[in-house]
Amino acid sequence: MTRLRLVAASAVVALVLVGTVGAVGSPLNGSVGPGFTISLTDGSGVRVTRLDAGAFTLTVDDESEDHNFHLRGPGVDVSTGIDTTGSTTFALDLVNGKYTFVCDPHPGQMSGSFAVGEVAPPPPTAKPPVRLTLTVTAKAVSLATPAGRPVRALTIGPAVITVRDRSAVRGARLVGAGVGRSTTVRFVGTVTWKVKLAAGTLLYGSDARKPVLKGGRVPVS
Ligand SMILES: [Cu+2]
Incomplete structure (x- = not known):
C-alpha cells in the first residue's frame, strides 16, 4: 500500500467513527x-x-x-x-x-x-389558612391568635376566623382587606368565617348600640 492510500483509509475510518458516536x-x-x-x-x-x-x-x-x-x-x-x-x-x-x-x-x-423538555412548574403549595379568633363581649372586642395573642399584622391569603359573639346587643364586624362580614347585633353564639385576606387594612369592631366599642385595625400585606 502506498503512503497516500494509507492516509485515505485512515480518513475513512475516522469519518465512520465520528458518524457512529453522533448517532x-x-x-x-x-x-x-x-x-x-x-x-x-x-x-x-x-x-x-x-x-x-x-x-x-x-x-x-x-x-x-x-x-x-x-x-x-x-x-x-x-x-x-x-x-x-x-x-x-x-x-x-x-x-x-x-x-x-x-x-x-x-x-x-x-x-x-x-x-x-418543558416541564410545568409544580403547583404552588397551598398555604394553610391563618387561624384567628374574633371575640365580642358587652365590654370589649378583640382579634387574637388561637394562643390568645393580639394580632398586629397579617399576610395575604386564606384565613379561618372563629367569631365568638357573646353579646346580644353587639355584633362582630370585620371589614377591609377584601373582607366584609358581620354578625347581627342580636346574634349570640359562635360562627366560623372562611375569608381570603387581600392587601390592605383589616378593621375589626362591633356593630352595636352605643357606646361603640373600640376595635382595631391590622395591616395585611
Ligand atoms: Cu449509596
Missing part, C-alpha cells in the same frame, strides 16, 4: 462513590438540571461496592450493581418528563433529578 447520542456522565456522592453531568462537565428530549449515551463511573447509580424516568430504568464497580454505558432515549437518579441503598442521602 448514539449526546454524552452524559454519571458518577457514584467512593463516598456518599452521586452526580450527573453533561459532556461539558456541567451538572444536569434540564435536557432536551433525544438520544443520550450515559456513562456511569461506579466507584464503590456500597453504592449504585439508578436512573429512572419515562421509558428509562437503568442501574449499575451495588456490589460492583467500574464504568458502564447505557443508551438512553429521553422524552419529556422528570427523571431521577438515586443510590438504591441510600436514597435519602444520594439522589438527584433533572427535567427533560
